[in-house]
Amino acid sequence: MLMELFDRLFPINRSITGEGVRQSLSILNEVVPISQREYPSGTECFDWTVPKEWNVKAAYVKDGQGRTLIDFADNNLHLMGYSIPFRGYVTRTELMEHLHTKPELPNAIPYMMSYYKENWGFCVEHNRLHEFTDDRYEVMIDSELKEGHMTFGEGYIKGSSDKEILLSTYVCHPSMAINELSGPLVQTMIYRYLLQKENPKYSYRFLYLPETIGSLLYLSLHGEELKQNVVAGYVVTCVGHGESFTYKKSKRADTLADKAAIHVLKQSGKPYTIVDWNPFGSDERQYCSQGFKLPVGSLMRTMYGEYPEYHTSLDNRELISDEAMQETVQMYIDLIETLEANETYECTHIHGEPKLDKRGLYPYMGGTRTKAEKHRILAITNLIAFSDGSHDLIDIAEKLNVSGKDLREAANLLEQSGLLRNIKEIRYDLATLMG
């Protein structure tokens, strides 16, 4: 299903506004319910303004003999994003001022855009520059920049709590594969999984945004609600290829989002890299800005800027794989299930150890134990010892080097027997912090 969706989405000319976004969201809406929300050009979002809506019918460059050298119909990367309408003849010198190549990757069409300054341009493979020998060229850009709308997609699953987990990806990139179609595809599969999950504890929000301006718009509309409700969030991007995972921490670095992601990666046994938050990347830049400081990181595979084909036409179907995307979906599911299972307890019996055997939680007879018994006893005794309201299941699992969600069964047993009380929200132990 992933690759079929990919093949339908890939050719569409997406940008931060325009029909391409709407078409892409409609296709994904066949799989999961995505509301399309629209805000008019000129809408202010903090320091930024929603730009005009951009759509393209056709664009080409022809040489003196009328031969088509560049055609938007061949690859929508040929036209610089947000190119204004233009029709006329230009000299070679004039053309060259509007022609962009990437010399270090001569077979690639680079990805260029000029959202906030009116301009036009074409992008072409560097090793095709030799074809541009004529003195005069016909340039035709049948595009439109109008007072229209910016569109973004949103999905929401209501859980038992208003506290929510946020997944955010972006739908503004034209025909590229890792960055970006892998993000919306993977996010959609996670969303589909969660639709089928019974009684989720958390609510889930799925944003499909134009990058940067979209998250700024969303924050300007709902930032205070997100501050209130988001317990963990992840930007889903660059999830289509690579041997290992990359987790980029939230700016606060010590949030539940970070703790859970690093725990799950560690327990997965798969290779991974942790990188600090920095102001290069995607919408975690906005989510983590000083006014919001949301607990939002980004769980990726090989990330933006770390593979040579980044932001060029070579970032295409050949680079990604269904397998890598499925593996990422599974890692996100593990992460979400760990967050779902995670709770903070305090032990109700604090003077010495409670007597476990009389509650059926411990074998009556001393002696050797099976491995399963040992694991259960390990979980139970450590939960009792460390559940003091300032350690959640993930913290205790880290001490034992086991998976946090694997402690939940023992925690349930202990809660049923009255030995643990779920305190809902972690309490930081000031005395411990102060030494």
Next chain:
Amino acid sequence: MLMELFDRLFPINRSITGEGVRQSLSILNEVVPISQREYPSGTECFDWTVPKEWNVKAAYVKDGQGRTLIDFADNNLHLMGYSIPFRGYVTRTELMEHLHTKPELPNAIPYMMSYYKENWGFCVEHNRLHEFTDDRYEVMIDSELKEGHMTFGEGYIKGSSDKEILLSTYVCHPSMAINELSGPLVQTMIYRYLLQKENPKYSYRFLYLPETIGSLLYLSLHGEELKQNVVAGYVVTCVGHGESFTYKKSKRADTLADKAAIHVLKQSGKPYTIVDWNPFGSDERQYCSQGFKLPVGSLMRTMYGEYPEYHTSLDNRELISDEAMQETVQMYIDLIETLEANETYECTHIHGEPKLDKRGLYPYMGGTRTKAEKHRILAITNLIAFSDGSHDLIDIAEKLNVSGKDLREAANLLEQSGLLRNIKEIRYDLATLMG
């Protein structure tokens, strides 16, 4: 003396109650004064209840021909602890349900008990199972489970201060050597040393308990006093063999008990291992429970579970050595003397360095110094520099990589000269903690 005591104590059938405990405590009482305290069966201690008192006269299993296959008189490990009285004939199948072996150690009689659920059982070497070929066996257990008492031993030395150092060991294990006769033996030697010490600063409490239920009983009787008074405590167990020392930290991990033990091990130059507190082990489980959080760790040699003979008949005289026990006694004495010597001072002269030569604390003439002079100057100048009420002698010794008790002489000189004032209790410097 240690091995003589060992040989008298080893054959006694100890359990968490019964005559074996009383006899063992009486033998140790020949060396140091140990009060025997008794609490009746049924006494509640938090979540637990003192069980019936158990004593055994005889127990055996005979085959169809009347040949004795198992005899409690040969080794008290043959009878499962707290086996109820039983006399009768059983089939082979019935017997097998009550017969315990340890397949991975086929020559060992395993150590089994069922304190809190009425049952009977025998333990035998796994490689003797082939002897049990008959269909019918005579089983005789002349034991008694009565409303009696639980007994524990206590010793106390009153020091200048009510603040106390707690040593705790256990006396509930039948005929085994490392775990456990080494603990009571080593603790008794430390106790004997302290009886001879003049004017100890701290008071000392020595507990000889049935494991778990004994410390729970003691905490239920005196837990609040221990919280008030104990500045450092150690569970003395598994101190009879091994190349290196093991220190298991208290749950709080940063107490004076931990700091001093790790400091002394480091300064000893001997090999050692530090392990975190965890809810497997001995009575530090109860002392460190959330309601008490006592500063109690455990200084051991090779610890429980880390040697293959653990909890079997192979944990016997051959494994332990007088030498290893004496070495442990000496390490505990070093630790105690370090705690005795440890004090916290503040310098009375804080504006620049005080002039030491006019107080006879520094040579008048600049130039080269002997090694002893250098050490004395090192101690004096660092004590003056770092004695600010938030660093004790051990802290300052750690900076200098010397032994804390070796700083005491210089500290005394400085106190006599009025340059240091003993502030009795360490003050944590909030400003420093807050960076």
Next chain:
Amino acid sequence: MLMELFDRLFPINRSITGEGVRQSLSILNEVVPISQREYPSGTECFDWTVPKEWNVKAAYVKDGQGRTLIDFADNNLHLMGYSIPFRGYVTRTELMEHLHTKPELPNAIPYMMSYYKENWGFCVEHNRLHEFTDDRYEVMIDSELKEGHMTFGEGYIKGSSDKEILLSTYVCHPSMAINELSGPLVQTMIYRYLLQKENPKYSYRFLYLPETIGSLLYLSLHGEELKQNVVAGYVVTCVGHGESFTYKKSKRADTLADKAAIHVLKQSGKPYTIVDWNPFGSDERQYCSQGFKLPVGSLMRTMYGEYPEYHTSLDNRELISDEAMQETVQMYIDLIETLEANETYECTHIHGEPKLDKRGLYPYMGGTRTKAEKHRILAITNLIAFSDGSHDLIDIAEKLNVSGKDLREAANLLEQSGLLRNIKEIRYDLATLMG
């Protein structure tokens, strides 16, 4: 210029008082303005008292034949510092009680002094002891110990702020090179550089003191002002030779002085060593005493005690180099310029990223960037992201592994555009510290 000054200063007989200090300060005053301040013998400074003033005209030891064996005129290290006047004949035994050698460095005259106890002595090469075969010697010390003055030198440059950077060196050592003429020489070159600096932000104080007693005197006069004003200070000593730098931290260890020095050393790419504060060394002992806790460390090359010729006549012109001293001057200048450039900002636009292109701070067109553009964007975006009032430029530079002063240009741009506000004084983020 450095070596010319060196050659004029080297032969002078300096001590903690006397004409040698005045002559030395007068020579340095030719380069930078140094006020000579004098306080009479008997002046009390905390626990200490300014001693009598000491001056020497001549001193020698002759043997029975009238041959001069030791002559102060040859090397002023021959006479123990603060030797009292003496004239007379002594036996060999008597002489030996006053004759000092350094056996482990037999060709060196050791440096000895007895400031606070009246005595006399001579110092000689150990391998010349065989010349002292006679039974009788003439000893002549034409010295004077009088009620005079202690002299120290002070320079001050007034900056925009009363907050100041303190440099402190010492001028009490006779004819030695690394320790100590390199300190006053290097400090004088830094002082000269700062005299030419336009509109320094900080004020600068340069102290040329007799070691220990001089800094105690200064602190007794101005300690409270220093506590009020000094933001960073360094003791300039042992700066004349060595492959690498040594930074000795202030006692607090986490001051701006420490952070900046370690940052600058790290960014320099040169080898360096960091050592903790300890009560051996120079005047940082007094500046960092508990009553002052000034942010004063010491940036050195190979430090006192770490080279064999320390405190002997072999610490001479051959050991030091103009190059090493110039390199040290440059490192201090880098450090000072880093402190001058360092500021703490808070971002005025905290809800999402500000739009940089509309302020001319970011290229309008997405695509590949030059290295310089990348660096500027890196600086700008990180300054916006991390300027929250609790991180100064050095902190942010450490995140980026760039030099703190290289961020200043971008910070100025952002301040001009209103995106950063200089908050003058760093605010520690309690919430961050508390986790």
